[in-house]
Amino acid sequence: MSEKLIELLMSWGINERLATSQVEYLAGYTVPFAIWETIYTTVLATLFAYVIGLPLGIILVTGEKAGIRPLPAALMKVLNTIVNLLRSVPFLILMVCVAPLSRLIVGTSIGTVASIVPLTLAAAPFVARVVESSLREMDRGVIEAAQSMGCSPWEIVTKVMLPECRPSLITGLTTATITILSYGAMAGTIGGGGLGAMALLRGHGRQETVVLYIAVIFLVVLVQIIQSIGTAVAVKTDRRIQHTQTKRRKGK
Amino acid sequence: MAEPIIRLTGLTKHFGGGENEVAALNDINIEIQRGEIFGVIGLSGAGKSTLVRCINLLERPTTGSVVVDGKEMTALSPKELRQARKSIGMIFQGFNLLMQRTALDNICFPMELAGKPRKEAVARARELLEIVDLASKENAYPAQLSGGQKQRIAIARTLAMDPQVLLCDEATSALDPKTTRDILRLIQDINKRLGITVVVITHEMKVIEEICSRVAILDHGNLAETGTVEEVFASPKSEAGRRLVYPDGVPYEMLRQEAHTARVIRVAFNGGTAYQPLIASLAIDCGVKANILGADTRNIDGRAFGTMLLGLPEDETQVAKAMAYIRSQKDITVEEVPDYHE
Ligand SMILES: Nc1ncnc2c1ncn2[C@@H]1O[C@H](COP(=O)(O)OP(=O)(O)OP(=O)(O)O)[C@@H](O)[C@H]1O
Ligand SMILES: [Mg+2]
Secondary structure (H helix, E strand, O other): OHHHHHHHHHHOOOOHHHHHHHHHHHHOOHHHHHHHHHHHHHHHHHHHHHHHHHHHHHHHHHOOOOOOOOOOHHHHHHHHHHHHHHHHOOHHHHHHHOHHHHHHHHOOOOOHHHHHHHHHHHHHHHHHHHHHHHHHOOOHHHHHHHHHOOOOHHHHHHHHHHHHOHHHHHHHHHHHHHHHHHHHHHHHHHOOOOHHHHHHHHHHHOOOHHHHHHHHHHHHHHHHHHHHHHHHHHHHOOOOOOOOOOOOOOOO | OOOOOEEEEEEEEEEOOHHHOEEEEEEEEEEEOOOOEEEEEOOOOOOHHHHHHHHOOOOOOOEEEEEEOOEEHHHOOHHHHHHHHOOEEEEEOOOOOOOOOOHHHHHHHHHHHOOOOHHHHHHHHHHHHHHOOOHHHOOOOHHHOOHHHHHHHHHHHHHOOOOOEEEEEOOOOOOOHHHHHHHHHHHHHHHHHHOOEEEEEEOOHHHHHHHOOEEEEEEOOEEEEEEEHHHHHHOOOOHHHHHHHOOOOOOHHHHHHOOOOOEEEEEEEEEEOOHHHHHHHHHHHOOOOOEEEEEEEEEEOOEEEEEEEEEEOOOHHHHHHHHHHHHOOOOEEEEEEOOOOO
């Protein structure tokens, strides 16, 4: 089997050494493991990014002067500046800069687990903005109706804003997950694993083009799957749309 | 008279500050009695919405007092205010339903806030759906309902709070005449059956006529007049009242009753001076106060064309003086209107 593959690669003009090393590399469990690493880094980083970004996004909306629970203008200014600052630092640089923080939190600054720290830190302000823009779509009248019924700010957030913005929040979650997935691909530079590292270190670093393409293809497929599921869930659960007429759509 | 359920005293609301300051409400004093349907009418921008939003403090008054059911609303803590709001229902022009909840769950919403067990809440919501005549729509989402149906659900939702007062801000303005009538009937029915005091805000006379017992007329943030609907409609005392009751002009008989407007003259402009200077010079040069009753004039290059109706005082010499003065102007003709009817 592997001989046939090596021959095939060599027939594409790849030299024997590269063909052999690539086939050996791909024959093991490395690809499934890389996929698994990508998925769990992405899922964990997204989760932690939302733990920070969701409350932050909510505060950015509710804490405004005209919001439901105004906070001191100075505090809002500080929050906005921090979010903008973190968003303007390129991820590669951020990753290197937060090495001490990673060491503090997970005990090491290199490797897959360590890459979750800079990922979370880079994604949290992004998530905050995504959540903020979803919540801004909220109809003010509905919030007023809730206030007129004696809702507290907490009740408005949990029982009105979040449920009413659910479709848009899910769309945002999809975008955020995909962004984190693509950031994660850069984590190879600090020894993180996953499809990104596979493409970067093996594929690009050692000119193993086949490995590179296979890694990229799996990344593309993962993004497609996430996007399709996200869109489908957002549309399916949106009660403003009448589903009787919409036919089942296949992923775009 | 019994203690009013709503009493607004010296209510003032200003928006913005500095140069952009808008006085939306000026020294409003209104008392609304328990169990009545009280109307507030005025043109767009008169401050109606601001007024009604001051009752449940969605808008905090700049000065003045708002007493609802014996409580001074402006003095309550945020928590007390939320509690007080639970007995003041409000419905809106835009319905403001929760789009991601079914009709039934929308009605359950205030009961959920109050911590009512789900089973009881659903049972009560079904009763309310019966009251608003929409029992068949309990599982429909707002997007699947017509405007009138949405407003019925919104009404049922506020009724779920067991309110003492129902505030309606242009609740029928987005609906067609037939649906408007149905919703008004429903509100009237609720008022009668449940004894809920209703405050209706509208810019439509019809709505007031249909269901209100008393009415207040707002004009540019001022309370122009209040009275029973019959009184106000039979003989509006204020300028704003007349404009609303007689949008096409005031009958001559009514003008005669006014102390200062006993004679009516028609002035025709044929391209001479604009009309503002004329009114001003009448006052300054002749000491005659003219009242513009109606005008259909336009300015073209600073010259006036068209006709204008002026009300003059009864006094014979003043009328003669005014007529003589106007006749002496270029390109203006004037005649007395002996019997002015619109
Ligand atoms: N939040 C606000 N900030 C600044 N000005 C406001 C605000 N709300 C209302 N106003 C101003 O107050 C005045 C009264 O507005 P209001 O909405 O009460 O009028 P309204 O009688 O309800 O009019 P409509 O019939 O058009 O609803 C208007 O001049 C409006 O521009
Ligand atoms: Mg209004």
